[in-house]
Amino acid sequence: MTTARSLIRALVLATGVGMVACSGPSAQQVRDGGTFAARIARLSEPGGYFDTDNLVSNEASYLHVIGSLRQLEVRGGAYIGVGPDQNFSYIAAIRPNIAMIVDIRRDNMLLHLLFKALFEIAPTRIEYLSLLFGRPAPAEPAAWGDADVEQIVAYVDSLPPTAVLRARAATDSAIVTFGVPLTDGERATIDRFHRAFIRAGPSLRFHTTGRTPRFYYPSYRELLFERDLDGARASYVASEESYRFVRSLQQRDLIIPVVGDLAGTHAMRAIARFVAQRGERVSALYVSNVDFYLFRNGSFPNFVANVKALPRDGGSVIVRSVFRGPFGAAHPHAVPGYYSTQLLQAMESLVQRVETDGYASYWDLVTSDVLGAPAPARP
Numbered sequence: 001m002t003t004a005r006s007l008i009r010a011l012v013l014a015t016g017v018g019m020v021a022c023s024g025p026s027a028q029q030v031r032d033g034g035t036f037a038a039r040i041a042r043l044s045e046p047g048g049y050f051d052t053d054n055l056v057s058n059e060a061s062y063l064h065v066i067g068s069l070r071q072l073e074v075r076g077g078a079y080i081g082v083g084p085d086q087n088f089s090y091i092a093a094i095r096p097n098i099a100m101i102v103d104i105r106r107d108n109m110l111l112h113l114l115f116k117a118l119f120e121i122a123p124t125r126i127e128y129l130s131l132l133f134g135r136p137a138p139a140e141p142a143a144w145g146d147a148d149v150e151q152i153v154a155y156v157d158s159l160p161p162t163a164v165l166r167a168r169a170a171t172d173s174a175i176v177t178f179g180v181p182l183t184d185g186e187r188a189t190i191d192r193f194h195r196a197f198i199r200a201g202p203s204l205r206f207h208t209t210g211r212t213p214r215f216y217y218p219s220y221r222e223l224l225f226e227r228d229l230d231g232a233r234a235s236y237v238a239s240e241e242s243y244r245f246v247r248s249l250q251q252r253d254l255i256i257p258v259v260g261d262l263a264g265t266h267a268m269r270a271i272a273r274f275v276a277q278r279g280e281r282v283s284a285l286y287v288s289n290v291d292f293y294l295f296r297n298g299s300f301p302n303f304v305a306n307v308k309a310l311p312r313d314g315g316s317v318i319v320r321s322v323f324r325g326p327f328g329a330a331h332p333h334a335v336p337g338y339y340s341t342q343l344l345q346a347m348e349s350l351v352q353r354v355e356t357d358g359y360a361s362y363w364d365l366v367t368s369d370v371l372g373a374p375a376p377a378r379p
Helices: 002-013 031-043 066-071 086-094 106-121 125-132 149-157 164-177 184-203 220-225 240-251 267-277 290-297 300-309 347-355 362-367
Strands: 078-081 098-103 255-259 282-288 317-323 340-346
Touching (some): 086 098, 098 106, 098 267, 106 125, 106 164, 125 240, 290 300, 290 317, 290 362
C-alpha cells in the first residue's frame, strides 16, 4: 500500500511536462483484497435517477449548523450523509469514527471515488485543490500550511489548467487500487466529472437537467469561503487540521460511498446492521432536502422506519436543508440573504413524533422540533 501511494503521488507531483504513463497496479497494491469495494457492494442497492449532476452543493447555508453541532457535542460515532463534498465539512466538525455517504445515484459513488483518489495523492489542502482543478501544485506545498483558504483558491485561480493529463492519470491509477469494479462507461463518467471541475475551476456551480440554474446557486469558490454563524471558516479545507482528519479516514477506507435510497429496503438497513456490529451509534444523519421528495412521493414513512432502525442515542441528530422556493416564504430560522436554511432535529424526536401525532405536511416537519434558536441576522 505505501509503495502504491508513493508511486501515485509521485506521478502527479513530479516536475516536468507532458503525460505520465501509468500502468495498472499489481494485485498486491489493491486494497486488502477488496475490503473497501466489498463494503460498498454489501451496503448498496440498485441505483435510481435524480435530475442533477450534484458535483457541488447548492446549499450556501451548509455551515450554519456547525456551531450548534459543537454546542450539542455531536461527536464521534458514525456519520451518514448524502451528496458531494459538503459531507467532508460535517465530518471535519463531528470527527466520526466512520462515515457512509448514501445517494440514490450511482454517479455520486463514482464522484466520491474521484474525491477519495485526490485525498490519497494530496497530503495538503493546496495539493488537493490543485489536483482537483488540474493546476500544478506549488514547489513547496508545506509552506502553505497556515494560509487562509482564500489565499489557496487565489493561487489556483491564478494558473491555467496545465497539469490536466498528469492529474487524470494519477487519479485513475489511485482509483484502480480501491478495487471497485467499474465499467468503461463509469470510468468515462469519472473522467467527465473531473474535467468539469478542471474546465470551470472554482467557479463551478450546481447544475440541474431541464431547469434553469437559480441565481442563488453558489459557486464552489463561494462554498469554500462560507463561514459558520460565528463568522469562522468551517469547511474541510479551512485548515490543514480539518483536511488531515478527513484524509485520515479516507486513507483507512472509513468513508464509504453507498448507492441507496434513504427510504429504500436495503441500504439504510444494511448500514444500521454494519454500524451496530462495529459497536457504534449514529451521531448525525445529513439528509439535505431529500425528505421534501420523500413526502412528495409518499415514502416518508419508510424513511422514518429506516431511521428508527439506526443505532442512536439522545444526542443523535438529523441535519436537513430547506429551500425557500416550495413555500414562497423564508423559514423562521433562515439567515437573511440565504435561500437555503440548515436545521437540526433530534432523531428520537422524529421517531416519537411519527409514532404519536405524525406530521401533517413537509412544512410541519421542518418547522417542528427544531434544535436551537432562530439564527441571528448576519451583517
